[in-house]
Structures are given as C-alpha cells and as structure tokens.
Amino acid sequence: MLNAKIPAGPLESKWTDYKGHCKLVNPANKRKLEVIIVGTGLAGASAAASLGELGYKVKAFCFQDSPRRAHSIAAQGGINAAKNYQNDGDSVFRLFYDTIKGGDYRAREANVHRLAEVSTNIIDQCVAQGVPFAREYGGLLSNRSFGGTQVQRTFYAAGQTGQQLLIGAYQALERQVALGNVKMYSRHEMLEIVKIDGKARGIIARDLVSGELERHFGHAVLLCSGGYGNVFYLSTNAMGSNVTAAWKAHRQGALFSNPCFTQIHPTCIPVSGDHQSKLTLMSESLRNDGRIWVPKKQNDTRKATDIPEEERDYYLERRYPAFGNLVPRDVASRAAKERCDAGYGVGSSKQAVYLDYASAIERYGRTEANKQGRNNVSLEEIIAMGKEVVKEKYGNLFDMYEKITGENPYEVPMRIYPAVHYTMGGLWVDYELQTTVPGLYALGEANFSDHGANRLGASALMQGLADGYFVIPYTIGNYLADEIYSKAIATDHPAFAEAEKAVSDRINQLMNIRGKQSVESFHKRLGKIMWDKCGMARNEEGLKQAIQEIQALKKEFWSDVRIPGEINGMNPELDKANRVADFIELGELMCIDALNRNESCGGHFREESQTEEGEAMRDDANFMYVAAWEFKGEHQWELHKEALNYDVIKPSQRNYK
C-alpha cells in the first residue's frame, strides 16, 4: 500500500501542525550534510538557494550553460497566489478549491491546500528579491485573470513572468554560490542514481564538455528536472527538456504516477512543415478577447477576410454558450481537433483554426472613442484606435506571431492549433515530496503532486516555487535529522563504481550501434505515434497498437541508430540519444497508463468514455485513484493505487455548457 504520509487533523491545520512537529537539524550538523539537486529551474534554483541559506552543503546540476536558461524562463502568463489584493473574494480555500476542481478531482487535497497556503509567501519573497512584477499607478501589485477561475489572482511581469521569477531564484542561487554554500555544475547531465542500502546516496553525472563521468555523493538527492512533454517530439517545451533524470529514478525503484496526464494547450502556432522543431505558445490570455472560428463549409479555401460573418462557425460559443471561448484548456483543445478532423480546418495544413481579433479591435476602438467623448468617428478611425489598445495589451504576443509566421495578426486572424504543453504526471511523491526511494525527492513539474488530471494556468510556477522555497526546507530536515550520524560516503564505494560502469556501458553500446538512422528521426517517429494515439483523444485499439509500435521502435533504435562524434568531448547527438532512448520507454508506459484508465478526466480523453454530445465522462467509481507504476523489467510494470479521499470537497462533473 502506498502511504502518502498525510498528517492527521483538519485540512487547514495539517501543514502548520507538520511544521510544528517535524524534526529539525541544528546548524552545526547542517554543515555536515550534503544535498544534491538535479535541475535549477524554478523548483531547483529555489530549493538550492533556500537549502544553501540554511547551511546545507549543496551541489546543483543543470545541462544548460547557466541556471538562468532553464525551461522555466519561457513561462509567459503569470503566477497565482491567494492574496486577495483585489478584494474580489479570493482566499486560500478558493484557490485550493479551484485547483482541485480544475484538476478534475484527481489531485490530493492535503498537498493542494498546502500549495494554496504558501502561495502568498511566494509573492512576498519574489518582491523582496527584486522581481519587477507589474504594478498599478498607485504603486501596488497588479493582477490579471486566468482560465478556470472567477477571481483575479494572477501576478505577472508582462509576458515574461517565468523569466523574471527565474532570474530572482537564479540570483538567490548565485549568491549562495558566491558564499560557497552551493557548488554549481552547469553543462552536466545526471545519468544515474546511486543507491546504497536502499537509500539514494548520490548520482553519476556526465560533464557534457569533456564527456567524463563523475561520481557525486549526497545524503539526499532532489530531482527538479522538469516535465516530459518532449516525448511528443513537438511541444512548447524547450528543446532540451527531457525525462532522463526522472526515468533513471523510476528504473531504480521510484514509482511513476499518472504518466498519461498531459496538458495540450489550445492556442499555439500551428505546425508549418516537416522541418518544425518545436511549437510556440500563444498565451492563454489571448482567449480573453479573441473569438475562435472555422468556416461553415468544409475545405473552404477562401481567405479568412473573404468569408462573410454568416458563413463562420464560432464553434466554442455554439457548443458552450455559458463559457464560450473561455472553456478550460482541455475542452478547447478537443473542440479544435474535432472541427479539423471533420474537414473544417484552415491554412495550408488544414490543421488550424482562426483566433480572430477583428471584433475585439472594433469593440475596444468604440470604447476608446467614447472615453474621448467623440461620436461621429469613422469606422477606420475606430479600428485604428482599437488596434492601439490591443497592441498595449498583447503587443509582444502579436509581434512573436508575426516573426514566426510572417503574417500581421492585426490585419488577418491568427491561425492556432493545440500543442503539448505540460505534464501533470511524474514521479510519485508523498506529502514530504519524497519518492518511494528513501532520500530521493522530486519537486516542480517532475513530480505528479498537485494538478490532478489538468493544470490551471499560472499554477505551475506557483507549485515549483512552493516546493523549492517553502516545502522542501522543512520536509528534508525531517529526513536528514536521522542522517547526522551518516558520514559522507567515499565515491570509491562499490555502488558508485557499479553505477558508473552501467552508465559507461550504455554509452558505449549506443556509440557502437553505428546504424543508419539519426536520433532525430527516431524522436520524430516516437512523437508521431504518441500524438496520433496517445494525444488529444485515445482509444483502446489505438493504444494497443501504439504499444506494439513503440516496442518495435525501441528494437530498431537499439540496432540502427547512428550517433556521430566521440564519447570524450562535447557531443550533443549522444546527449540526445540518451534522452530519446528514455523517452521511448516512457512512451510505452504512458500508453499503458492511458489504456488502464478507461475514463475521461482532465487532459485524458478516452473515446469510450464520453456523453452522447461528445463531452468527457469521468468514472469516479472505478478510477478515483492515483496510478503509480513500478518498473519491473523491460516492458513490464506493476500498478499500485493510491486512493483519493475527498474529505472537504464533493466531486462533481464539470459542466461548461
């Protein structure tokens, strides 16, 4: 049985009670305890800085040349916090409730409540660090609204919130580096967990510049290595984002939870051709004002501006009159797919729908004219004024769209299509963020903990920073307090030698295949299988096929991949091969998980489980659990279940009609 170690007592006092009773490590002992942190995005950098400040000896690793470049840097929209600065009825409870409901009742109440509680501290901490959040003229912090909520609780820094938060955490981290509390290893990739007597005691990392393998000891190991969306090849994730760290942990005994829960974001710039290497998100905030439509006629080849109003199908407004263009991400994504599959898609690929700002431009223009007290304004002038307003609100996004597509979105509607964006699944962790391997923790997107089957916008940044700044500094003490007698283990211990040999053998094996096909070509093929059969809609037959195809692909990869270059030196193709090999194994597990979960919930849509109108249907009687998979050997996993108990919130079917 999985024990999540949720503290007893009423929901709202669990965390306070935990903090009041968990074990502590005194300052002198902290200096003797070493902590390894893999990943320095929001979760890892905030953890490394905070643990360094506390006095632990920290070693932090990232594969980029600097921690400032982690994937977190790309987050656009904002970060949630239950500050209720707008006096619009927000509270810790409401943020907790929205997150549980948004996650379609597949997240743990105790974790989510803690997240909502510490959310307010995050904003304070970031402001103190000098994060330049957007402000009102009175000098106070500004908020915007985001999907799935009725209050304004999202803090932001224009369209660069992730950048500003990460720079804040990065600076705090670099301060600890300067003080000697944290040692930073950039351009390093963790390739194995070292376990001694069942506990995580270190890692094997590869110096990506020299190609050398290194052994590092730690009394505890924290994985803050991000999400695995790139299993689909095309996603909005950075090119380097990968599952390798989490996957190594999984193969060493850490359970992997809900791998099939992936978030497909409805508003991304569509694929333009086979050369496409990644997809670009257009912030969710665009749906506040844009209207989404396709032509009423199939295969309509007219230009968007030539299609008259009555021949347009505003399908979200038609299907979901109550929420219209603002339905949650999963619902909007599936509706776009349904229209395109039925032959109504637009653009050269026919895999796109329009996001149209024409009516918003006119509406803002009229408001502006009214504000200026002018009637008798020509339509042209109104439109010019409207464009100015839209520019101020969304200018940077419109510019980004134009740079990529070469089209001017002020004149023609944008073309958008859903794309893989975030992974809710990840390493199973208990209330303390510890995996099923003692001493091994997972933070940020790498764990499964807080978002259930669907994540709300602006909640990933909140979770990463909550884990790193405010949760792990307490929970790790509870573990390390019992470790003060464990001396650092020398890295000539046989367990280190063995782990290093395993890594080195695998690298040699990969390099010696000397086949014909590039790593990239395998990654693309894996992505296509995943997107077609384990993407926005899944069914039994497709998933079974996908599993077969992935198994065959794995065989082919290990017998025909071609990796140029050398082992001893900078070799990005080798780095990529290591990652793609793990993605292939993960892909199989995702399909197995999707096949097992014969219900539709959040981002997971099983075609067998829908209403007559094609809406998702949850099955609480059979699936109200966290699926936690144990690795048993190649192509073999055992399912463990963690029952979800809703003591405070009553689950209901989501309805946006």
Add this chain to the structure above:
Amino acid sequence: MEHYTMNLNLKVWRQKNSASKGEFKLYRVENISSEMSFLEMFDVLNEQLIRDGEDPVTFDHDCREGICGACSMYINGKPHGPWQANTTCQLHMRAFKDGDTVVVEPWRANAFPVIKDLMVDRTAFDRIIQAGGYISVNTGNAVDGNALPIEKDKADASFAAAMCIGCGACVAACKNSSAMLFLSAKVSHLALLPQGAPERKSRVMNMVAQMDKEGFGSCTNTGACEATCPKEISISNIARLNQEYLMAGLTAE
C-alpha cells in the same frame, strides 16, 4: 505571405575544442523553406552531415523562442543576424533568398572562449552576477508584497532592464568586447527598486571589478551593443551604471 524555397551556401566556423585552431568550412543546403527558422535550417544541415558520416555543427540553443538567451550565432557579421530586436532562434529563413551565401561564426571575445564550433563559454556572466547581482534576502525574510509601494514608472523601467536574457550579443558586437550593457542592465534592474538600495554601492563596485577580472574590454560608447541587443536594452543604462559607480567611489573613501 508567399512561401518559397531556396538553396544556400553556408560558410560555418568549425573548431574541435578550445585548444584547437578553427577554420571555415563550406556547406550547401537545398530546398530550404522560407518558413523555417534559422536553427531549423541548421537542423537540416546537421541531419545531412550525420547522413554523410561527418560531425554535425555544435551550437547552443534551448527555448527557440527568444527568451533563454542560449542561441548565439554571429551571422553575416551581426550577432543574431540581420533582423532588429531579434535572437538567432527567432530569425526566419524568409530573411534570405535563393543563392545567398551565409557566414556563421561564434561570439568572439577573450572572455567567451570557444567550446566547440559555434558554442562558447559564457560563465563569466554568471560570475559577474555572483559578485553582487542580487538582493541579499534569505527565504522567509520577506514582508508583505504590497507593504512597499513602488512607482509604476520605476517598476516598469526596472523591468525593462531586467528583460536582458544574458545572451552576450552586446559583447560580441562591441569592438572592445565590453560587457557594459549586460552589467548595466543588472545594476539598473536592482538600483531602480527600493529593495536594491541597501547594497547599491557594494554591488556596483564588486560587479565592475569582476567584469574587469574576466577580461572584458572597456566601453568607448560606440553604441554597437544597443543596436544589436535582442531585448532592446537601452544604452542609457550604461550612463546609470557610470553614475552609480562614481557615487559609490566618492562615498567609499
């Protein structure tokens, strides 16, 4: 937008590692779509090289949307290529036409040694930040976020400076390899906020000292940095940096 395809001649800097001498190599890529990004064109080149049994070109990249600051190619004599306010990864092939020759080099500066091909070592920037590019506040020490109102203009100006992505194009563009634009962006970001005030003097002194130690050149106000910066960091930040430095120096005695 009309799409088209093109054939290009590439002249690319190849260098095995920091110890070896580099040289230009010529390559030809065909059927490049105007819709590709510049890095996607390099993906095509690399697939071709792998197929032909050659070593692909190494370059830094990650987000491919202009925010991480990893990409760093010196294209036809300009850091990040011909477009204004743009990163290498955001440059698209419609900037070129059929038959063009494109010359691609790494950032060149003593403080940025080449690691391989087009990839350089920019850890000097991290060490400049370590010297003082932060506000010393431990986790848990903060007061309420709204306890300290900050004028919107100041906050906006601070944000404009904080948008720097640490790419190093300013250094690559400068004939002296000066890092003043990068450094001034960080000093301005923090100096414009009340939270940054207590460490204002030590910050600027220590960061400048570290910059000199790293071997960046001095600033002679040519403005090449501002003209090339993908985030349009203003050169007025350098004036602010000089002021801060002067003030700190005067009161340090």
